[in-house]
Amino acid sequence: MTPKRRRIDWDQLRTRLAAAREAAADHVLSPERVEAIYRERAEALARPRTEADRASGFRVLEVEVGGERFGVDLRDVAEVLPFDGGTPVPGGPSELVGVVNVRGDLRSVTDLGRLLGVTGSNILGFVVLIRGAEAALRVDRAEAVRTIELAADARPDSPFVRGVTADRLRVLDTAALLAHPVFRGPSGKE
Amino acid sequence: MGTKWTVGRKLAAGFAVALTALLVVGAVSYRSMSQLIENAAWVAHTHEVLQELESLLSLLKDAETGQRGYLISRQKSFLEPYTVALTRYPDRFREIRKLTSDNPNQQRRLDTLEPLLVARVDVLRANIEKQDKDEKVTIDLSRGKQLMDDIRRVVQDMEAEERDLLDRRVADEAESVRIAKLVIVLGSLVAVVLVAVIGVVITRGITGPLRTVTDLSRRVAEGDLRDETLTITSSDEIAQLAGTADRMLKSLRDLTGRISSVTATLGGAAAEILASVQQQAAGTKEQAATVQEITTTMEEISQSGAQISGKAKQVAAAAEAASAASASGSRAVQEMSRGMAAIREQVEEVAENIVGVSEKTQAVGEIIATVNDIAERSNLLALNAAIEAAGAGDHGSRFSVVADEMKNLADQAKDSTVQVRTILGEIQKGINTSVMLTEEAVKRVEAGKQQADVTEQTIRQLAETTVESVRAFEQIVGAGGQQQIGFEQVAQGMRDIRQAASQTAASTTQLEAAAANLTALGRALNEAVGRYKL
Numbered sequence: 001m002t003p004k005r006r007r008i009d010w011d012q013l014r015t016r017l018a019a020a021r022e023a024a025a026d027h028v029l030s031p032e033r034v035e036a037i038y039r040e041r042a043e044a045l046a047r048p049r050t051e052a053d054r055a056s057g058f059r060v061l062e063v064e065v066g067g068e069r070f071g072v073d074l075r076d077v078a079e080v081l082p083f084d085g086g087t088p089v090p091g092g093p094s095e096l097v098g099v100v101n102v103r104g105d106l107r108s109v110t111d112l113g114r115l116l117g118v119t120g121s122n123i124l125g126f127v128v129l130i131r132g133a134e135a136a137l138r139v140d141r142a143e144a145v146r147t148i149e150l151a152a153d154a155r156p157d158s159p160f161v162r163g164v165t166a167d168r169l170r171v172l173d174t175a176a177l178l179a180h181p182v183f184r185g186p187s188g189k190e
Numbered sequence: 191m192g193t194k195w196t197v198g199r200k201l202a203a204g205f206a207v208a209l210t211a212l213l214v215v216g217a218v219s220y221r222s223m224s225q226l227i228e229n230a231a232w233v234a235h236t237h238e239v240l241q242e243l244e245s246l247l248s249l250l251k252d253a254e255t256g257q258r259g260y261l262i263s264r265q266k267s268f269l270e271p272y273t274v275a276l277t278r279y280p281d282r283f284r285e286i287r288k289l290t291s292d293n294p295n296q297q298r299r300l301d302t303l304e305p306l307l308v309a310r311v312d313v314l315r316a317n318i319e320k321q322d323k324d325e326k327v328t329i330d331l332s333r334g335k336q337l338m339d340d341i342r343r344v345v346q347d348m349e350a351e352e353r354d355l356l357d358r359r360v361a362d363e364a365e366s367v368r369i370a371k372l373v374i375v376l377g378s379l380v381a382v383v384l385v386a387v388i389g390v391v392i393t394r395g396i397t398g399p400l401r402t403v404t405d406l407s408r409r410v411a412e413g414d415l416r417d418e419t420l421t422i423t424s425s426d427e428i429a430q431l432a433g434t435a436d437r438m439l440k441s442l443r444d445l446t447g448r449i450s451s452v453t454a455t456l457g458g459a460a461a462e463i464l465a466s467v468q469q470q471a472a473g474t475k476e477q478a479a480t481v482q483e484i485t486t487t488m489e490e491i492s493q494s495g496a497q498i499s500g501k502a503k504q505v506a507a508a509a510e511a512a513s514a515a516s517a518s519g520s521r522a523v524q525e526m527s528r529g530m531a532a533i534r535e536q537v538e539e540v541a542e543n544i545v546g547v548s549e550k551t552q553a554v555g556e557i558i559a560t561v562n563d564i565a566e567r568s569n570l571l572a573l574n575a576a577i578e579a580a581g582a583g584d585h586g587s588r589f590s591v592v593a594d595e596m597k598n599l600a601d602q603a604k605d606s607t608v609q610v611r612t613i614l615g616e617i618q619k620g621i622n623t624s625v626m627l628t629e630e631a632v633k634r635v636e637a638g639k640q641q642a643d644v645t646e647q648t649i650r651q652l653a654e655t656t657v658e659s660v661r662a663f664e665q666i667v668g669a670g671g672q673q674q675i676g677f678e679q680v681a682q683g684m685r686d687i688r689q690a691a692s693q694t695a696a697s698t699t700q701l702e703a704a705a706a707n708l709t710a711l712g713r714a715l716n717e718a719v720g721r722y723k724l
Binding site for chain 2: 041044045059061074075077078079080081082126131142144145
């Protein structure tokens with residue numbers, strides 16, 4: 001709805017249409033764009049590993065649940081899978097959202113948000129399988145793998161949090177988490 | 191004489207009495223006169239009988255004389271008296287018998303006389319026959335004398351009888367005359383007395399009441415109408431006259447009373463008429479002024495009408511021009527309507543093309559979903575690769591770099607799909623907008639077409655209205671002319687009214703004088719009626 005009457009320049013319009021058509025027909029990125037991508041990738045690869053990475057830095061899987069970001073030590077993570085909802089377990093604890101089949105192994109899926117007292121979202125999200133345990137944590141999102149360094153002065157606000165980074169990423173204490181009663185219940189196979 | 195009798199009856203009764211007296215006297219006189227005349231006739235009759243008897247005897251004597259002469263002289267010439275007597279005596283005898291037919295005594299005597307006469311004549315005839323035969327005539331004188339004496343005796347008896355009758359009739363006559371005289375004198379006297387008495391009585395019966403009525407009439411003539419019932423007991427014409435006069439008096443009194451009241455009413459009415467006439471005079475003056483105003487106004491209206499007529503002609507010309515303009519306008523709008531229809535068709539084609547494009551963007555969206563899915567999987571794959579690399583410790587450090595790179599590519603792919611999806615969303619939004627705009631355009635074109643149709647209809651109506659207006663203005667112009675004529679007529683009418691009003695004013699003046707006269711007349715009438723004492 002444009003009440004302002006604008007005279008249309010049909011010649012210019014036709015030129016623009018032709019240009020668009022040509023661009024769509026090529027199906028290729030512009031050489032400059034391709035060059036830029038290549039350079040960016042090369043720069044990333046050529047970046048040397050820092051000293052911090054080696055000393056106190058460690059890699060974590062950054063997950064998100066209920067709008068809050070948490071870090072899980074990458075060494076504790078076995079696999080990340082898309083969550084298909086699983087099979088509900090009647091009579092189970094409220095944190096237990098269901099059981100999934102991972103290549104023949106049944107895993108009980110526990111909602112990380114409910115464990116941490118964070119209100120979860122409605123999306124199915126992902127399942128993070130913990131290495132060396134049968135535990136499986138449901139998260140809203142499994143974003144990326146990062147190399148982080150814990151801030152020294154930050155006090156963890158939860159018994160399940162090991163430390164906090166400078167950008168307020170809370171790194172979970174996997175061992176404390178696995179000590180939760182839900183993993184040692186009747187269904188637990190410790 | 192009864193008091194219930196009418197005057198006519200009284201007069202008739204009086205005249206009847208007088209006439210009766212006259213009739214009685216006349217009848218008696220007539221009877222006496224008749225008797226006298228009859229007696230005279232009878233005397234004459236007796237004399238005639240006597241004469242006839244004498245004549246019969248004389249004829250017998252003539253016959254005897256003739257016979258005697260013939261016998262003596264033997265000459266036939268002496269026989270003449272004899273033959274004459276013989277031929278005549280039967281007539282005489284029959285005459286006598288006829289005359290005395292009313293008297294049986296005389297008839298009886300005639301019966302005895304007749305054979306005697308025949309015998310005597312036979313004797314005479316026998317003597318003459320003997321003489322004719324020259325025989326010796328022995329005259330039987332004794333027989334002849336005997337017969338003759340008998341005859342004479344009979345005749346004398348008859349004569350005596352007649353004379354005796356004559357004497358008696360004379361005596362009767364004298365008696366009759368005496369009675370007649372007496373009756374006439376006495377009857378006349380009685381009649382005179384009766385008529386005098388009746389006259390006095392009738393006169394007295396008529397004049398008394400008449401005088402009473404006359405007195406009443408005199409009082410009425412003098413204007414005295416006071417109630418005074420007349421005391422007349424009889425029921426004759428005078429009494430009726432008195433009753434009538436009495437009623438006349440009452441009617442007159444009533445009439446006078448009514449005249450008096452009517453006169454009062456008349457006086458009031460005359461005053462009212464006078465007042466009305468004065469009001470009418472004032473009204474007539476106002477009417478004249480109003481007529482003057484109306485005339486002025488009519489002239490002004492007439493001028494306005496002429497102006498209106500001129501304006502109407504101008505408007506009619508303008509309406510003609512408007513009619514032509516609206517015809518060309520109607521054609522233009524029709525063409526515009528057709529153009530609108532064509533635009534609509536094209537716009538609809540555009541809308542269909544856009545819908546086709548929109549359907550193609552749906553396919554693009556599906557492709558983007560597929561690409562996005564691949565990117566998600568690649569991301570997850572890179573993540574797991576990184577996890578595996580971490581699990582491998584330092585040996586996996588180089589793989590970890592590759593995993594990171596894969597992760598970057600997956601993220602870029604995801605970002606690109608997000609961008610493409612955003613662009614596609616914008617394209618779809620633009621398509622939606624275009625469709626809506628196109629729909630709006632179609633609607634506008636439709637509305638424009640309807641508007642054009644309405645405009646065309648309006649222009650047609652306008653043209654029709656204009657034509658009607660032209661006709662109406664022509665009628666107005668015509669009506670204006672008629673109106674001018676009508677105004678002329680009205681002006682003429684106003685002049686007539688003004689003239690009539692001036693005539694009315696003159697009439698009103700006359701009417702005023704007449705009303706004044708009427709008032710005076712009422713006053714005079716009142717005085718005239720006031721003379722009567724009620």
